[in-house]
Amino acid sequence: MIRVLLPDARRWPALDAPLSRVLGKADHDGPHANPWLAEMFGLPAAGQWPSAALTRLVDAPEAAEHNRRWLRADPAWIKADINGGKLLAVGETMPMSREDVDAFLPVLAAFFQEAGIDFDAPNPQRWYLALDSAAELPEFHGPTEALGDEAFEHLNFSTAHRRWKTLMSEAQILLHQHPHNAVRAARGLPPVNSLWFWGQGTLPPQRRPALGNIHTRDAALAGLGTHHGLNVLELRELPAQLEADALYDLRGIAPSDIARRLPAWLGAAAIQMLFEDRAAITVHRGQRHRIWRRPLQVRPST
Template sequence: MAPRAVFLLPAAEAFGAQRLDPIRARALGRGDRLPSREPGPRAQLLRRFEVLPRRIPVAALTRQADAGDAAGHAWLRADPAHIRPDINGARLLACGETLGLGADDAAQLLRPLKPLFGDAGFPIDAPVPSRWYLRLPLQARLPEFAPPSEALGADLFEHIAEGVEGRRWRALLNEAQIVLHNHPWNEGRAARGLGTVNSLWFWGAGVLPDRVASEFAEVSGDDEALRALATAAGIRAVAAAPQFEAPAADALFDLRPLRDLRLFGEAWLAPALAALDRKQLATLELDLADGRGYRLARGQRWRFWRRPQAALE
């Protein structure tokens, strides 16, 4: 039996007033509209992975992949970040891999942070230069932290932890920012035209799930939560590709960074529809972040009475 493919897409509003070309619009119009589902990127992933308990503790999942020692503790990512003050507050401009840190960078920058977080009871380390971790007690109570993907370019204070539980973390963050601002290693990076690390980004808190499973054989994409879930489920995770190629088995493609509907139509939807026609795919599902969805199949091409649909709505 031919495999099936699922495209994870952003919310329809991300494409604005863009429209598909007539051929792809006709295929979409003849497809099946799926019942509305829970919106949000987290809900999209939980539709595709069975995670028990039903949450996505990114820090614990990536820690297990990076170091293999996540069991027995709760974990929080404290990734290196660069923020820039502006007239309205401050903005997160870079985080994690985008700063291009090497092992020496991480070792030097972490040295003065280790006593700060160690005294607070949360040892910090970095098995990977771009991914920094705080080890927490299993029963640690933490506020909600936004992932950096939601905060990049936005006002920092719209995403900072609030409430009584957030107060302690805001204080720790302020102390860490002072340490990093005064760190001579940052002066050297700035002199070489490299991004400085003047803050941390807390996110992804939790403990290892009891179970992670998926019906897919392969996932394609660069999102950390997606790749961490795939690793935990024991399935193959590959980097995002520039265009669709028919998979050998059921596959999930993360296209949520896409904002160009023409590119989506040409590089992804057109070759996927061709694969359906050649019976290289059994079905293609479009899963939008706003909860909408479509299922396309070869037999739908005979639905001549259906109107074309040029927008993902």
């Protein structure tokens, strides 16, 4: 079976009549995308994944340490307001170059080294801290949860985690004062004035999922596939045809583009469409005789 990870169904455009009839005849009782991924790859069904350890397999494979505990410390832009500050860009939504890393890295690496923590930035948009296995951490929130919100609503530093509040505050001072932010401003780029901690953990136990190739642009999923010995291919564009037993991660692609390509895919083989916000839809040839089923209706995107 081919499996396709899809964006929220709520973002989809209205389906044309033939496609809505095909999907209306399909089976609608599978898992959502994230629980399916968690079960397939041995990750926790609730809570955050060890994204830092996973993406590091992609960013620094030559220095992979499978038992090491990692934390992302991504470059971020927090814009001050009367309530504190909004997180407007972080990590992969932050325009960054290797020149930026070369400017900020020495100061940050020296700062964290004094605190007994190794810091590096093998990818301009994904920065890392190597943690002691016994280090006690707050519950850091991922960027998708916090982006656009008041940053401090997602920073729950208790008394026990005062050290991490101090580290973030002192890093913000260093970045605010850094002369390279003037260079970025002259280029029309936002300042790097904070770090965003998230994605803590170690790699999960290895297993061999019953999958073929993985096609994705998501670094965490690419790291998962690599860790479990699967062949991972970068998804550059929507394919004309789908490979048997493969997993296609289309979550970052416009739903309207996917909807246009779906009719050509659905006649090829059994396909399980795994949405982030609703039960999966499984389509196969044997469903064409279900003439009593109503066409599938989705709310048009706005």
